[in-house]
Amino acid sequence: MFTNARQAYEQGAKTAVTNRQLEAAALTKCAQMLESCKRGWNDADRPGRLDEALRHNLRLWTLFQSELARQDHEMPVELRVNLLRLSAFVDKRTFQVMAEPSPDKLQALIDINRNIAAGLSTSPA
Numbered sequence: 137m138f139t140n141a142r143q144a145y146e147q148g149a150k151t152a153v154t155n156r157q158l159e160a161a162a163l164t165k166c167a168q169m170l171e172s173c174k175r176g177w178n179d180a181d182r183p184g185r186l187d188e189a190l191r192h193n194l195r196l197w198t199l200f201q202s203e204l205a206r207q208d209h210e211m212p213v214e215l216r217v218n219l220l221r222l223s224a225f226v227d228k229r230t231f232q233v234m235a236e237p238s239p240d241k242l243q244a245l246i247d248i249n250r251n252i253a254a255g256l257s258t259s260p261a
Contacts, residue, residue, distance in 0.1 A: 159200075160256035166193040167249035170242050177239045186237060190230050193245060197226045222248065 169189035176182055201223045203209065204216045211219075226248060233241045 156256045160253040162196050163249040163253035163256070166196055167246045167253065169193070170246045170249070174239045174242045174246070183237075186233075190234055193249070194227070194230050197223050197230075222252075 166189065169185070169192060173182055173186045173189050176185075179185075201220060204211070204220050204223070209216060226245060229241060229244055233245075
């Protein structure tokens with residue numbers, strides 16, 4: 137009986153997803169949504185898809201901001217401050233694209249999301 141329980145636990149541990157993996161997946165999804173809008177800039181449904189992608193990305197970064205602003209966050213202060221500055225840029229660029237849509241303005245958001253996702257996907261030191 138205990139052997140089956142141990143095997144079930146070990147199997148669950150193998151498939152458990154970490155917060156880092158979830159964050160990386162969310163950033164990757166946002167990057168893909170934005171990239172799709174950039175590639176299909178002249179598509180008839182692009183305005184709605186762009187609005188959805190930008191709002192989705194903005195919500196994700198707002199979650200990051202609220203988490204990073206916690207005084208008891210375990211991340212080193214300097215890294216938290218740098219990520220909060222980056223998130224301020226993401227906010228600013230997002231509102232720029234909303235006000236004056238341009239496919240070229242999306243690339244910075246796409247690159248930031250992909251680079252942060254890649255960093256989260258590596259094993260922490």
